[in-house]
Amino acid sequence: MKSKHLLGLFGIEREEIELILNTAHNFKEVLERPIKKVPTLQGKTIVNLFFESSTRTRISFELAERRLSADVVNFSVSGSSVAKGETLKDTARNIEAMKIDLVVIRHSSPGAAHFLSRVLNAGIVNAGDGTHEHPTQALLDMFTINEKFGRIDGLKVCIVGDILHSRVALSNIFGLKTMGASVSVCGPKTLIPRDIEKLGVKVYYNVNEAIRNSDILNVLRIQLERQDKVFFPSIREYHLYYGITRERIQKYNRDIVIMHPGPINRDVEISADVADCEQSLILQQVLNGVAVRMAILYLLGTKN
């Protein structure tokens, strides 16, 4: 890895993504063994700084860290000094003063990981910065695609849902484009960010058309908590016109592969029978998440 940080996939070269995916492949083998632990990061300390609630990403990181034999410190907002008005910089620098090697940060502000990389000496891993990037999710998505198809190059991937507020979408677009996939997004116009076509992304407003023209659908969570009725009229209308249902798939593309970064709102953005169908890679994504995060932490944690 060129940088000691993983802040996002914007501007990351193909060779680096390939290195991460290949390394993850080796770690996935480790995860299949009866003893799933390697001594690679023994003596290294990693802190998980989570300023936003997260279950799967935090657990996935923690598992990856422990399986690499790193010492792990968890920090979450509730009961912390943040509640007492401490700034992000002070919080991070205080933790770093305890000799931390890597910081995994989840924060609601876009650029929070970039900010930390400027004020700390430790390596920074972005575990989601607001509506900006979620690079480890995109890497595990790409790993899963590669595992299924044996390639990424030339595949047609459509990301469906609330693109405007999605860090998963942006990281996937950056990564998949670099790896040679053809990427599209689909959702109501109000949830498609302005000028996104300038990234070389096709935009669909009609989900049936998107299904018909794609190999893979990456279905994003519709954030129920964000519903202030400005972006679309109702969950009901969203499900009727953008929900990924068995009928749609059977009618427009029976072979399409389904992915979802979780957590799922069953029968909102995706119907239960699709989430659990045999073309769904959702649980593989979760397993691969640990392997991919092990790869990233290994590559960054063993840089002098």
Add this chain to the structure above:
Amino acid sequence: MKLLFKNAHLINPAQKLNKVADILIIDGIIKKIEHDIMSEPDVKEYDLAGKIVAPGFVDMHVHLREPGYEHKETIETGLHSAAEGGFTAVCCMPNTNPPIDDASVVKSILQKAKDVLGGIIDVYPVAAATKGREGKELSPMLELSEAGAMAFSDDGSTIYNTEILRRALEYSSMLNRIIIQHPEDLELSRNGVINEGFISTILGLPGIPSIAEETIIERDIRILEYVDGFYHAAHISTRNSVEIIRNAKRKGLNVTCEVTPHHFTLSEEAVKGFDTNAKMKPPLRTQSDIEALIEGLSDGTIDVIATDHAPHSFDEKEVEFLAAPFGIVGLETAIGLALTYLVHKKHLTIEQLIEKFSINPRKILSLPEIKIEVGEKANLTIIDMNKKWTVDIQKFKSKSKNSPFHNFELVGKSIGIVNNGNVYFNE
């Protein structure tokens, strides 16, 4: 105090003055403008060969932060910054704490300003247009004006309620005073922090669309046309804002506007890397907007260059992007940026630049005209057009250093000012 400037290039487009001469100033009054004035023992003499002496520059959009936010700036540090930047007058905005919505606050600011650098800078407070800047009830404009307020604005907040705006325009027009509007539709700008477009999309930052500014200006101009007051749009930033104002001026309406140096020099690209010193309202826009703003300056649609000098302490800006306050300091880089990006690039003549910084703002504020002639008060800004320098925020006189222009190489700057019987030369 007796000052003799030798070989100065005197330029004042309002008088059609453009000649090289010596100028003798005694106790703040211009006594002689001639060739080869002889020096005397008690005269301080400066050779200004190759330097321009212009009517004193005004920055009509400055946040001095006092009272209330003295950790960002004080009247003292702000006026030192203005002097260093080449301004003999500033208008200070009312979003202080308490706000400038009471005559006592106006008087207290004027009192303090008198003690800074011998009172070399004229401070013209802009009082709140509404009580508490809340947009609900008119401020006591007659009383505020009598105390020394030179214009009215709820700057930082838009005067949102259309009836209040109408009445504010009507009421202030009795005084020949302008209403300065901060044009921002809050529903459209929402929680936005940078320009909405490609850059906001790839940075995942909530955007402020250009229409947030344009719809308010468009609406306000309809009201202005009906009531016939004096309307000044603060810090316009978009192509369509320029177009809307150009059309309103063609109709003969009393509309004026200003642009900041950062809006005609930097685009939204400056935010890449999440630099909080590129976070301001209105946000930095696109290259196309920059071109339109420069056209607007050149054809006279944009009357004034003003800085929107908005100091924030280091710690306030040293945070994650969403948490950072909006605004940058501007007093000490404004003239350098304008000379480098407008005059040296031949978008404006030096005469036009003097209009934007001195003649037009004084007209808009109904301030007396400055004349560079014998018997007149000396109110002057001295400029070295060709001085090459590098912006160093650590050298700013302002208490705050929040500028995206650190390490910019500029050509031209102010080197001194004269006003109210005092002289200030940069080191």
